[in-house]
Amino acid sequence: MLESYIRSYNDAVFETDKEAAMAVVNKALADGVTPENIVFRLIIPAIEMMMAIIEKDPDANLAQHFMTAQIAADVTEKMLEKFSQPPEVIGRIVIGAAHGDLHSLGKRIVSGCLKALMVEVIDLGVNVSAERFVDAAVSENAQVIAISAMMVHTATGENGSQRVRALLQERGLEQKIKLAVGGAPYRFDPELYRKVGADAWAADGVTAGKMIVNLIREVKNDTA
Amino acid sequence: MKQPNVTSESKTEEFFKLTVKSPGQTLQIAANSTTSVRLALDTTSLRVRAACGGLGTCGACLIQLVCGDFNPPTVTERQRILPEDLASGMRLACQLRPRSNGELFLEYPAPHSEWKSLDASDLYEPSHHYPVDHHVYGVAVDLGTTQIRLSLWNRKTGRRIATRYGINPQIAYGADVLTRLDADRLGDFDKNTLTQLARKAIIDGLRDILCRDMGEVSPILNEIGKVLIVGNTAMLTLFCGENGDNLYQPENWQQSIHCQLTDVDSLKLAWRTPHANIAIAQPLAGFIGSDLLADLLATAITEQSEPIMLADFGTNTEIALWDGRTLWATSVPGGPAFEGIGLRNGMSGEAGAISKVIKVDGAWQYQTISNASPRGFCASGYVDAIAMLVNDQSLKASGRFAEPLSTSGFRLDADNAHTAIYGGDVDLFQRAKAATAAAMSQLLAMSGLSKNDLHKLWICGCFGQHLNLPNAIALGLLPDIITERIRVLPNASLAGCEKLLLNQDSENLVKAIYSRIHVINLSCVAEYEERFINNLLLKPMPIEEHD
Incomplete structure (x- = not known):
C-alpha cells in the first residue's frame, strides 16, 4: 500500500504540484499511515530523489527548486505537528542573507530541504550583520552559520562572511561553528568561498542541503 | 509598429497595404486614410527627407505614385510641386493618404538612422499651455534601460515637433540594471563610458529630429530652454555620472534618493545647448524611478x-x-526576461524579433517585427510560444518539457536556430x-x-x-x-x-x-x-x- 503512495507522491513532487502532494499525504493519513512513515518513507526519499535529478541536470530549473523545497518544508511541518514523539533532529543552523543583501529566496530553498532532512533552521532574515549571525549561532547552539549573498559586494563585503570568520576566530568558536556560503557570486568564482573565509559552499540550494548536513556531522564528530 | 488588434479601441479604420520601393530597399507598410505616408514610413527603416516637421512647407518629402488610389493633391502640394511633376504623379509624402492598396517609389530616402518616430496617439495632449517667450524649445526624454524615447516641443505654441525612439547603447554593458551598476562599480573608466553613452544617445536622437524635421541644428540647439529626463533610478544615476553605491544601501530602498547632475556646464557644452535647463525628474524611491512617476x-x-x-x-x-x-x-x-534579454534567443523589440506566435492546425506560425527574418524572440514572442506549448501539453505547468529537449532546444522552425526555446529560458520566464x-x-x-x-x-x-x-x-x-x-x-x-x-x-x-x-x-x-x-x-x- 505504501508503495502506491510513494509513487503518487513522487509524481506530485516531480510535477511540483503542492495540492496533489498534500492530497496524497492526507489520503495516506486517512488510510492509517503514520506521520513518521510519511516523513521518512515519502518526503525524505522524494527530496533525495529530486536532489539526485537536479544534480545531474545541467539545465536545472530554479523555479522547480523553489517549488520542490516549499512542498517538502510545508508537508514536513504539517507532519511534525502530528508526530507522537518529538522527532530526532540531526542538528541546527542559523541562516540569513549577508549584510546589505535583501535577497531571501536562495536561503529559502536551503531551509526547505534542511527541514525535510530533520535539521532545525533558524532564519534570521535578510541584511543580517556579522555580529547577529555569531550571537544567534551561540545562543541557539547551532553547528552551522549559513550566509546567502546574491551580489559580489555583499559576498565579499567586510561586514559579511569575512567578519563572521574573524568573530569566530576571536571568540574561539571555529571548532564548534562552521561557516557555509551560497549565492550567485560563488558560482562565478568557485574559489571565492575560501577568500571570504567560509568552510564550504554549494552551487544550488538543494545540494547546499547535503553540504550543510555534512558540516553538522563534522562539528558533532569533532566535538564529540 | 502599432498592432491594430491589441486593444478593441484601435480597431477603427481600414488599413491599406502599400509597397514602397527605393533604390536600396523595398518594404510593405500598412496605412489608413488618416495616416500620412510620411508618418507610416517614419516607424520603419525607410524614411522620407523632411525639414518642416510634416507641415508641408519644405517640399523635401517628394515621393512618386506608381499605382493605387490616394487623396487628391493638397493646396500645399500645388504650391510646392511643379505642375508637370504633379501631373506625372509626384507628391509630398506628408500630405499623401491612401484610399486603396498601392505602390510608391521613393528615389531619395533620408539617410539611414537608428532613430524612429513614435505613434503619438497615447502621448500627452496639452489642453492649455503656458507660453514661453525665450528659448522656446523643450525636450522630454524617457531614458529607458533598453530604449530611449524623446520628443521636441515648441513651448511657445504648445506643439510637439517630433518624437524619436532608439535603442539605449548602454545595452552592450549588460541588460540587467544591476549588471550595469556592477559594471559601474568596476571603476571610473567604465562609469564614465556608460554616462557618456547615455548622454550621447540623447543628443543623437535630438539631432536626428533637428536634421530631418527642422532642417537646421545649431540654431535650434541654441534655442532649447529646457530638457527634462525621466527614467529608472539606475539609469538616472548613470546619466548623472554619480556613483551607484547609494542604490545598494538597503536603507535607501524606500526613501527617495536624489539624482544630481554634477557637471551640468560641461554637459551643456557637449550638447551645444547653452540655454537649456537640464533637469532630472527625481525618482520616487531607491528602486522606483521617475519613469513610474x-x-x-x-x-x-x-x-x-x-x-x-x-x-x-x-x-x-x-x-x-x-x-x-x-x-x-x-x-x-x-x-531581463521582459526585455527579451538573458534568454538564449532573447532580444529587445528590434527588427527581426519574433513578437507573435500562433499555432494553426498544429503548425507553428510566427510574426517578426518589421517582417525581417527571425533573429530571436522579444518578450511577447516568448509569452505566446510558452502559452502555446503549455496549451498543447508539450510543456508542463512546472516548467518541465513533457519530452526531454534535445541540445538544439525546442524550435518553432526546425531549420532556424534563432527560433529555439530552452529549458533555462522557461525557468527565467x-x-x-x-x-x-x-x-x-x-x-x-x-x-x-x-x-x-x-x-x-x-x-x-x-x-x-x-x-x-x-x-x-x-x-x-x-x-x-x-x-x-x-x-x-x-x-x-x-x-x-x-x-x-x-x-x-x-x-x-x-x-x-x-x-x-x-x-x-x-x-x-x-x-x-x-x-x-x-x-x-x-x-x-x-x-x-x-x-
Whole structure:
C-alpha cells in the first residue's frame, strides 16, 4: 500500500504540484499511515530523489527548486505537528542573507530541504550583520552559520562572511561553528568561498542541503 | 509598429497595404486614410527627407505614385510641386493618404538612422499651455534601460515637433540594471563610458529630429530652454555620472534618493545647448524611478474614482495600485526576461524579433517585427510560444518539457536556430512572471482589494506593445480580468514627462503623487516569498483567500 503512495507522491513532487502532494499525504493519513512513515518513507526519499535529478541536470530549473523545497518544508511541518514523539533532529543552523543583501529566496530553498532532512533552521532574515549571525549561532547552539549573498559586494563585503570568520576566530568558536556560503557570486568564482573565509559552499540550494548536513556531522564528530 | 488588434479601441479604420520601393530597399507598410505616408514610413527603416516637421512647407518629402488610389493633391502640394511633376504623379509624402492598396517609389530616402518616430496617439495632449517667450524649445526624454524615447516641443505654441525612439547603447554593458551598476562599480573608466553613452544617445536622437524635421541644428540647439529626463533610478544615476553605491544601501530602498547632475556646464557644452535647463525628474524611491512617476502622471491615476493597477514592465518592473485613497507602489526585478534579454534567443523589440506566435492546425506560425527574418524572440514572442506549448501539453505547468529537449532546444522552425526555446529560458520566464504576479497580489492584499475589484489595468512600457493579453493571463503574468479592462500604453512614461515639461505647476502635480504614495519594499514582506513560489507554475494566477 505504501508503495502506491510513494509513487503518487513522487509524481506530485516531480510535477511540483503542492495540492496533489498534500492530497496524497492526507489520503495516506486517512488510510492509517503514520506521520513518521510519511516523513521518512515519502518526503525524505522524494527530496533525495529530486536532489539526485537536479544534480545531474545541467539545465536545472530554479523555479522547480523553489517549488520542490516549499512542498517538502510545508508537508514536513504539517507532519511534525502530528508526530507522537518529538522527532530526532540531526542538528541546527542559523541562516540569513549577508549584510546589505535583501535577497531571501536562495536561503529559502536551503531551509526547505534542511527541514525535510530533520535539521532545525533558524532564519534570521535578510541584511543580517556579522555580529547577529555569531550571537544567534551561540545562543541557539547551532553547528552551522549559513550566509546567502546574491551580489559580489555583499559576498565579499567586510561586514559579511569575512567578519563572521574573524568573530569566530576571536571568540574561539571555529571548532564548534562552521561557516557555509551560497549565492550567485560563488558560482562565478568557485574559489571565492575560501577568500571570504567560509568552510564550504554549494552551487544550488538543494545540494547546499547535503553540504550543510555534512558540516553538522563534522562539528558533532569533532566535538564529540 | 502599432498592432491594430491589441486593444478593441484601435480597431477603427481600414488599413491599406502599400509597397514602397527605393533604390536600396523595398518594404510593405500598412496605412489608413488618416495616416500620412510620411508618418507610416517614419516607424520603419525607410524614411522620407523632411525639414518642416510634416507641415508641408519644405517640399523635401517628394515621393512618386506608381499605382493605387490616394487623396487628391493638397493646396500645399500645388504650391510646392511643379505642375508637370504633379501631373506625372509626384507628391509630398506628408500630405499623401491612401484610399486603396498601392505602390510608391521613393528615389531619395533620408539617410539611414537608428532613430524612429513614435505613434503619438497615447502621448500627452496639452489642453492649455503656458507660453514661453525665450528659448522656446523643450525636450522630454524617457531614458529607458533598453530604449530611449524623446520628443521636441515648441513651448511657445504648445506643439510637439517630433518624437524619436532608439535603442539605449548602454545595452552592450549588460541588460540587467544591476549588471550595469556592477559594471559601474568596476571603476571610473567604465562609469564614465556608460554616462557618456547615455548622454550621447540623447543628443543623437535630438539631432536626428533637428536634421530631418527642422532642417537646421545649431540654431535650434541654441534655442532649447529646457530638457527634462525621466527614467529608472539606475539609469538616472548613470546619466548623472554619480556613483551607484547609494542604490545598494538597503536603507535607501524606500526613501527617495536624489539624482544630481554634477557637471551640468560641461554637459551643456557637449550638447551645444547653452540655454537649456537640464533637469532630472527625481525618482520616487531607491528602486522606483521617475519613469513610474511619469506613468502615474500621464494616466492621472490619483484622479480616478475606481481601483486601478498600473504596471511598467522592464528589467525592474514597477507596479502601482490606486485604491481611491492610497497609491501603493513597489518594484520587483522582472529580470531581463521582459526585455527579451538573458534568454538564449532573447532580444529587445528590434527588427527581426519574433513578437507573435500562433499555432494553426498544429503548425507553428510566427510574426517578426518589421517582417525581417527571425533573429530571436522579444518578450511577447516568448509569452505566446510558452502559452502555446503549455496549451498543447508539450510543456508542463512546472516548467518541465513533457519530452526531454534535445541540445538544439525546442524550435518553432526546425531549420532556424534563432527560433529555439530552452529549458533555462522557461525557468527565467517563470521566475520573472512569478515575481511580478506576486507583487501584484501583495499590493492587492495590502489594500484589501481583490483582482475582481480592478476597474482597469494599465500596462506601460514597450513590453505591452505586442503582448497577447489572453496568453499573458493564461500563464499567470497578468491577473485574470476581462481584457476589455486592460489598456496598453507603451509611451506613458514619455507622455508623463511631456506633461511635466509643459505644465507650469508641475511641482504640484508631483506633490499630489507624493502625498498619496506608500512605497513597499517587498524584501521586508514575509508573505511575499510565499506568494512568489505560489505564482511559479505556468497557469493563471492562483485564487487568493480574499478573492
